[in-house]
Each structure stands twice: as C-alpha cells, then as structure tokens.
Amino acid sequence: MSSRRQFLAGSAAGLIGASLVSRVGAASLPEAPSRDSAEAAPPLVPNTGRPYNPVVTLNGWSLPWRMRNGWKEFHLVAEPVRRELAPGMTANLWGYNGQSPGPTIECVEGDRVRIFVTNRLPEHTTIHWHGILLPNGMDGVGGLTQPHIAPGKTFVYEFQMTKSGTFMYHPHADEMVQMAMGMMGSIVVHPRDPKFMPVDRDFAFVMAAYEIGPGAHTPKVAEMLEFNLWTWNSRVFPGIDHLPVRKGDRVRIRIANLTMTNHPIHIHGHDFAVALTDGGWVPKGARWPETTTDVPVGAIRAVEFVADNPGDWAFHCHKSHHVMNAMGHNVPTMIGVDHRGVAEKILRLVPDYMVMGERGMADMGEMEMPLPDNTLPMMSGAGPFGAIEMGGMFTVVKVREGLARNDYKDPGWYRHPRGTVAYEWQGDAPPASRKQPAATGEETPALRARKPSAHANH
Ligand SMILES: [Cu+2]
Numbered sequence: 050m051s052s053r054r055q056f057l058a059g060s061a062a063g064l065i066g067a068s069l070v071s072r073v074g075a076a077s078l079p080e081a082p083s084r085d086s087a088e089a090a091p092p093l094v095p096n097t098g099r100p101y102n103p104v105v106t107l108n109g110w111s112l113p114w115r116m117r118n119g120w121k122e123f124h125l126v127a128e129p130v131r132r133e134l135a136p137g138m139t140a141n142l143w144g145y146n147g148q149s150p151g152p153t154i155e156c157v158e159g160d161r162v163r164i165f166v167t168n169r170l171p172e173h174t175t176i177h178w179h180g181i182l183l184p185n186g187m188d189g190v191g192g193l194t195q196p197h198i199a200p201g202k203t204f205v206y207e208f209q210m211t212k213s214g215t216f217m218y219h220p221h222a223d224e225m226v227q228m229a230m231g232m233m234g235s236i237v238v239h240p241r242d243p244k245f246m247p248v249d250r251d252f253a254f255v256m257a258a259y260e261i262g263p264g265a266h267t268p269k270v271a272e273m274l275e276f277n278l279w280t281w282n283s284r285v286f287p288g289i290d291h292l293p294v295r296k297g298d299r300v301r302i303r304i305a306n307l308t309m310t311n312h313p314i315h316i317h318g319h320d321f322a323v324a325l326t327d328g329g330w331v332p333k334g335a336r337w338p339e340t341t342t343d344v345p346v347g348a349i350r351a352v353e354f355v356a357d358n359p360g361d362w363a364f365h366c367h368k369s370h371h372v373m374n375a376m377g378h379n380v381p382t383m384i385g386v387d388h389r390g391v392a393e394k395i396l397r398l399v400p401d402y403m404v405m406g407e408r409g410m411a412d413m414g415e416m417e418m419p420l421p422d423n424t425l426p427m428m429s430g431a432g433p434f435g436a437i438e439m440g441g442m443f444t445v446v447k448v449r450e451g452l453a454r455n456d457y458k459d460p461g462w463y464r465h466p467r468g469t470v471a472y473e474w475q476g477d478a479p480p481a482s483r484k485q486p487a488a489t490g491e492e493t494p495a496l497r498a499r500k501p502s503a504h505a506n507h
Contacts, residue, residue, distance in 0.1 A: 081124035083147035101239035112152035128169035135288030142231035149231030173197035180216035180327035183208035191222035249298035279441035287430035295452040325351035366442035374440030
C-alpha cells in the first residue's frame with residue numbers, strides 16, 4: 050500500500066475478466082475475475098446481499114460474486130501464476146484467479162453459496178473448504194467425497210454457510226505438491242448480525258512456506274523441513290503490506306497457517322486475545338491476554354486488540370529464522386574468530402573476498418553484494434533509523450491518530466513526540482571492557498579431555 054493512487058490503480062488495472070466465460074458460453078458460469086498485482090485491493094464493500102464490514106486481505110483481494118436466485122455464485126480458477134514475493138523476486142506458483150494465495154471469499158452467515166471451480170492446472174485437483182460445516186459430498190476430498198476435477202473441467206460446490214468465522218480453502222488432491230506450490234485462500238463468513246463481535250478494521254492472511262533455491266523460480270515441492278521463504282499471503286518482508294490503523298480502533302487480524310510448522314505470532318506495544326479459531330468464536334469470558342499466540346499447522350487464530358498506542362509496531366513470527374529471507378543454514382558461527390591474517394592471504398588470491406560474521410551478522414542487513422538472479426537478501430528493509438534487518442514473516446502495524454475510517458493507505462513512518470525515542474548516553478565514557486579470558490591464557494580453565502576408550506569399566 051505505497052500510495053493511494055497506486056493502491057487504486059493497482060486494483061483497477063489488476064482486475065481482468067477471464068476469457069473463460071465467453072469460451073464456455075454465458076449460459077450459467079459466473080465471471081472469473083483475475084488479478085495479477087500484489088498490491089492490496091481496497092476492501093470489497095458488498096453491493097448485494099446482507100451488509101457487512103469487509104476485510105482487507107494483505108497483498109490480496111476479495112472475490113466478487115453474483116446473486117442468482119438467492120445463491121451467491123463465485124468462480125475460482127485453479128491455474129499456474131507468477132507471484133512477486135517481494136521486489137526483486139518472482140516465483141512460479143500455482144494459485145487461483147491469477148494469484149497465490151487465491152482471492153478471499155467473503156459472505157454472510159446463512160448465505161447459500163455456489164462455488165464453480167475450473168481446473169487449468171496440468172493435473173487434477175479439488176477444493177476442500179477447511180472448517181466449514183457442510184454436507185459430506187461438498188467437502189472436496191478427492192477420491193473420498195468426490196471424483197477429482199480433471200484438467201479443463203469445472204465442478205460446482207453448493208452449501209450454506211451455517212456459522213460465522215474464518216476458514217480457508219485448499220486442494221485435497223496431490224496435497225503435498227499443490228500446497229507447496231501455493232494453492233490456498235481465506236474464507237471469511239461475517240455474522241448475520243453486524244453488531245455481533247464488531248471491529249473497526251479486519252485483516253486476513255494465510256501463512257505459506259516455500260523452498261526456492263538461489264536463482265530458481267519454482268518451489269521444491271518435495272521439501273519437508275528446509276523451507277527458506279516464510280510468507281504471509283505469499284509475500285515476505287519488506288514486501289508485506291503494513292497495517293494502517295486509526296488510534297482507538299478495535300482491530301482483528303485473522304491468521305491461517307498452511308505451512309508445515311507452527312508460528313508464534315507476536316505484536317509490540319499492545320496485548321491481544323484470540324477471539325476466533327477455525328472452530329468458532331471464543332466466548333469473551335474465556336479469552337486471556339497475550340502478546341504472542343501460537344498458530345498451529347492447519348489452524349486459524351483471529352486476534353483482537355484496541356489500537357490505543359500510536360507508533361510503528363513490529364508484528365511478526367517470533368521464530369527468528371522465520372523473519373529471514375533465503376538463507377543457508379550451513380554457515381559456521383564466526384563470532385569471536387579473528388580473520389585478519391587469513392583474510393589478507395585470501396585477498397591476494399581472491400580480490401573480492403569478504404569476511405563475514407566475526408562481529409555477528411547485522412552487517413548483512415546493509416551489505417550490498419551481488420546476489421544470484423531472482424533471490425532476496427537474507428535481511429533487508431529500510432526504516433527511519435536504518436536497516437531493519439528482517440525478512441520473512443514481519444510487518445508493521447501503524448497506529449495513527451485521526452485516520453479516516455476507510456483509509457488504508459500507508460501513513461509513512463511514525464513521527465515520535467520529542468523526548469520519546471531511546472537516545473545515546475552523552476556523559477562519562479563507560480568503564481574499559483573486561484579482560485577476555487581466552488586472550489590472556491592465564492584464566493583459561495585447564496582442558497581435561499576424555500578420550501574414547503573401551504567400555505572396560507561398565
Ligand atoms: Cu514462523
């Protein structure tokens with residue numbers, strides 16, 4: 050959400066009617082809008098059906114529908130897509146209607162929905178509606194509750210949204226491959242009574258993890274553990290939208306997890322409570338305050354808080370390897386190692402040789418070095434005070450006074466009131482640093498080695 054103009058232009062330019070409808074004939078298939086921009090679309094205010102306060106999908110959009118004889122009709126198209134993960138890196142993914150993740154489906158408790166699913170992938174697929182209570186034959190488990198949707202075919206799902214909440218959709222066919230390729234999306238069912246659990250701002254995203262090697266564009270679909278891109282709505286910091294919030298607003302953030310590990314999601318400057326899971330609403334008396342909530346695999350947590358503290362507040366996964374972009378883990382720890390002699394010798398042979406890591410790795414955030422094509426620095430992002438040294442699952446909640454109700458454009462960096470920023474001590478110099486035990490030798494504890502021996506004593 051870089052500027053209002055880009056914001057609106059992005060949504061207008063990104064919406065293209067699919068050619069599919071004319072080819073199949075306008076007989077009954079609804080239009081399948083498509084979007085190729087990673088800019089967040091403005092909230093989709095409903096113009097038919099019951100009113101509700103729409104969500105903002107981070108770096109995403111909500112799928113328009115048509116009303117037909119009392120049914121809300123949506124059209125999802127499963128297809129290969131190209132997704133910019135952050136400026137500088139684009140991935141070949143599979144998704145829906147031009148994007149990974151697919152568009153958010155929004156409707157209202159009690160709505161009868163008819164969802165057309167067209168398969169433009171090279172292999173069969175299905176869609177499972179995670180968390181939704183529906184007739185068994187609509188559950189979308191290929192081979193168990195329906196035949197698979199072959200390439201080129203369209204299936205129809207029909208059910209009633211019997212309860213409000215946050216759910217998600219994803220394939221239940223060749224799941225390992227299709228989820229590793231980015232096939233997923235959010236479903237938000239708003240309460241029938243707009244006064245039930247109301248909030249002023251409502252955000253949604255799905256977490257996905259990818260393993261894309263340096264210079265590659267397509268995720269390694271057989272990867273089980275070593276993912277290198279930890280995404281929110283298939284974006285990584287600094288590509289993830291900031292969350293602009295008006296001071297005093299009640300805010301809900303709906304977080305779904307379709308990665309292969311849990312994510313402890315943490316907010317700064319506020320406390321929140323889990324108000325909703327994919328199983329339903331948490332009664333107010335059963336909520337407890339937290340600043341971090343774990344979102345397990347295959348689950349959804351919606352947190353709520355009152356944004357009463359102006360500023361730019363970090364909002365991120367608390368696993369420190371999940372706030373990094375593509376990184377190798379086979380890097381030796383070099384802290385405390387004196388490279389000087391070695392570096393001089395290597396520099397005679399390799400003029401561009403660079404010593405890394407002897408003081409820690411923070412320098413990586415500002416380092417400008419050539420990267421392989423189509424990869425991202427491990428940590429990046431510039432803030433008002435320097436490099437932010439983050440990547441992956443990190444963004445900023447920007448709490449400001451006096452934003453307009455529906456204003457989601459980036460308000461820029463926070464301007465701190467005088468005297469409210471941590472500052473450098475200008476008085477006496479600190480005492481000299483303590484002696485390093487290893488440097489003197491005399492304080493080095495005696496080394497007692499135990500050599501492997503035969504198990505003679507036991
Ligand atoms: Cu994480």
